[in-house]
Amino acid sequence: MKTQGQSLKKKVLAAFAILCILFIGIQFYRPEIPNPPVVADFTGPANVKAIFEKSCYDCHSNKTELKWFDKVQPAYTLVAQDVKEGRTGLNFSEWGKLAPGDQKAKLFEILNQVTTGTMPLPNYLALHHSAKLSKEDVAVLQHYIAGLMVEKVEDTAMINARSRQQAAKVNKMTKVPVTVTGVPYVDGYASWDIISTTDRADNNTMRVIYGNAIAIKAIHDNKINPWPDGAVIAKVAWDKIQDKEGNSTTGAFKQVEFMIKDSGKYAGTKGWGWGRFKTLNREPYGKTTDYATECINCHRPVANNDFVFTLPIKQ
Amino acid sequence: MLPNINYLAIMTCFALTLTACTTTPDNHAGELNAKASLPDSFNFKSKGLHVIASSINKRENITAVLYGNAAAQKFAREAVPADSVGVVMTLVTWNQEDDGRWFGARIPGDLLCAETVTITGKSAAPQIKFELFNGALLTRETNTDGIDTAQRIKYILGQKASILPQ
Incomplete structure (x- = not known):
C-alpha cells in the first residue's frame, strides 16, 4: 500500500509540474492588443460618456486598460479576442465616422443591450465589478437616448x-x-x-x-x-x-x-x-x-x- | 477521487460567481402575444385575406392592420379605383403598448375590434355591408346604431396599399 501511495504522489507531483511548466510557457504567447490613436471619440454629454468609459471602453474603444489579471494567460487570449470583436462591432474611438442616423441607431442598440443584461458581457462583469452599470447609470442613458426620439409630422x-x-x-x-x-x-x-x-x-x-x-x-x-x-x-x-x-x-x-x-x-x-x-x-x-x-x-x-x-x- | 471532488467544487463556485451577477430580465422567451391574438372562433385564416396596409393613431393609442381579398388588394392599389364590387376588407385594431424587447418600439397590445366591409351586387348599384366585432373574443355587434357606419366604410375603403417591390 505504501509503495502504491508513493507512486500516486509522484504521479500527482509530476502532473502538477507539467501544468506549471505549461502555465509558464503559455505566458510567452502574447497576442497583440494595440491601442491605435483615437480619431473621432464619442461626443455625447459628459455624464453619458463617463458611463461608456467606465463600462464599455475596455473592449469598445482604442483606450483598452487591462487589469493585471487580464494579462495572465489563458485569460489574456480571451481578452484579446473580446477586444478585437468588441472594436469591430462598436468602437467609441471611431464614433465620429458613423453617419448621424447610424450613431442614433447604435445608441438604441447599446441601451437595449444594457437593459437586457447582454452587455457588458457577464463573464467580463464577473471580474470587473466597477464596469457594472448602476440603476442611476441606466436612467442617465435612458433619459439621453429617449430625448433623441424626434417625431416627424407631415415630413x-x-x-x-x-x-x-x-x-x-x-x-x-x-x-x-x-x-x-x-x-x-x-x-x-x-x-x-x-x-x-x-x-x-x-x-x-x-x-x-x-x-x-x-x-x-x-x-x-x-x-x-x-x-x-x-x-x-x-x-x-x-x-x-x-x-x-x-x-x-x-x-x-x-x-x-x-x-x-x-x-x-x-x-x-x-x-x-x-x-x-x-x-x-x-x-x-x-x-x-x-x-x-x-x-x-x-x-x-x-x-x-x-x-x-x-x-x-x-x- | 478526492481531487475530482475538489475540481467539481471549484468549478461550481466559479460558475456560480459568473452567474451571480447576471440576472437577465424576463423577456417572455417562447411566448406568444396572447392578448393581441385573434380568437380561434373568428376563424380569420379561413377568409384568405392578405395584408394591404397598416396604420397608427397616436392620440387614441391604437394600431391597425387592413386585410383584404384579391379584389380589395387591387382596389387599394389603384389611385382611382375602377370597381368596388367583390371587395372584402377587414380592419383589425389593437391598443398599442411599449415593446418589452426593444426600447423605442411599440407593438400591438389588447385586441380591440375587427370591422369588415363586403361589397356585392352590380357596379352600378353596389351593396355595401358593414360588420363590427368587438373585444378580445371579437363578438359580433348586432346593434351598430351608435356608430357612424358610413364614415367607417369611407375610412376603410379610403386606405391605400403599402408600397412593396413587385
Whole structure:
C-alpha cells in the first residue's frame, strides 16, 4: 500500500509540474492588443460618456486598460479576442465616422443591450465589478437616448419619397438577389400571414412582420423556441408618415429583412440565414461577411428566444 | 477521487460567481402575444385575406392592420379605383403598448375590434355591408346604431396599399 501511495504522489507531483511548466510557457504567447490613436471619440454629454468609459471602453474603444489579471494567460487570449470583436462591432474611438442616423441607431442598440443584461458581457462583469452599470447609470442613458426620439409630422421629404415610389415603374425581379454570404431574397412574402407589427419611434418607421407557412404553423403549435427549420420571417420597414392629427400611414418602402431558419446550413450564424434588402431595387446590405455578425450582435438580447425579437400574434 | 471532488467544487463556485451577477430580465422567451391574438372562433385564416396596409393613431393609442381579398388588394392599389364590387376588407385594431424587447418600439397590445366591409351586387348599384366585432373574443355587434357606419366604410375603403417591390 505504501509503495502504491508513493507512486500516486509522484504521479500527482509530476502532473502538477507539467501544468506549471505549461502555465509558464503559455505566458510567452502574447497576442497583440494595440491601442491605435483615437480619431473621432464619442461626443455625447459628459455624464453619458463617463458611463461608456467606465463600462464599455475596455473592449469598445482604442483606450483598452487591462487589469493585471487580464494579462495572465489563458485569460489574456480571451481578452484579446473580446477586444478585437468588441472594436469591430462598436468602437467609441471611431464614433465620429458613423453617419448621424447610424450613431442614433447604435445608441438604441447599446441601451437595449444594457437593459437586457447582454452587455457588458457577464463573464467580463464577473471580474470587473466597477464596469457594472448602476440603476442611476441606466436612467442617465435612458433619459439621453429617449430625448433623441424626434417625431416627424407631415415630413415633406418623406411625403415626396412616397410619391416618387408610387410613380416608379414596376420593378420585376429577373434574378434572385443574394447577400454576400449567399442568403437569398425570398419573394412572395407579401401574401404570407403576418406575425406582428411594430411602431419604431426610434427611427420613424413602421414595420410589418410576415411569416411563411412553416413559421405560422409553428406559432399555432406554440413551438417557436427554437423555430423549426424552414421557417422564414420577413420584416418590412416603411417610413412612418404622420399627420397633424396623429394618424400615421406607411410611406416609402425602405427595406425587407429575412431570417431563414436552417440549423444545418446556417449553423455558423446561430441557425439563421440573415438578409437585408434595401429599396424597391432589393439591394443586398453588407459588403463583407461581417454584416451577419452585426445582425447577430443586435439580436443578442433575445438569444434565449432563438434570436427573434417579435412576440408573435396568433391569427 | 478526492481531487475530482475538489475540481467539481471549484468549478461550481466559479460558475456560480459568473452567474451571480447576471440576472437577465424576463423577456417572455417562447411566448406568444396572447392578448393581441385573434380568437380561434373568428376563424380569420379561413377568409384568405392578405395584408394591404397598416396604420397608427397616436392620440387614441391604437394600431391597425387592413386585410383584404384579391379584389380589395387591387382596389387599394389603384389611385382611382375602377370597381368596388367583390371587395372584402377587414380592419383589425389593437391598443398599442411599449415593446418589452426593444426600447423605442411599440407593438400591438389588447385586441380591440375587427370591422369588415363586403361589397356585392352590380357596379352600378353596389351593396355595401358593414360588420363590427368587438373585444378580445371579437363578438359580433348586432346593434351598430351608435356608430357612424358610413364614415367607417369611407375610412376603410379610403386606405391605400403599402408600397412593396413587385
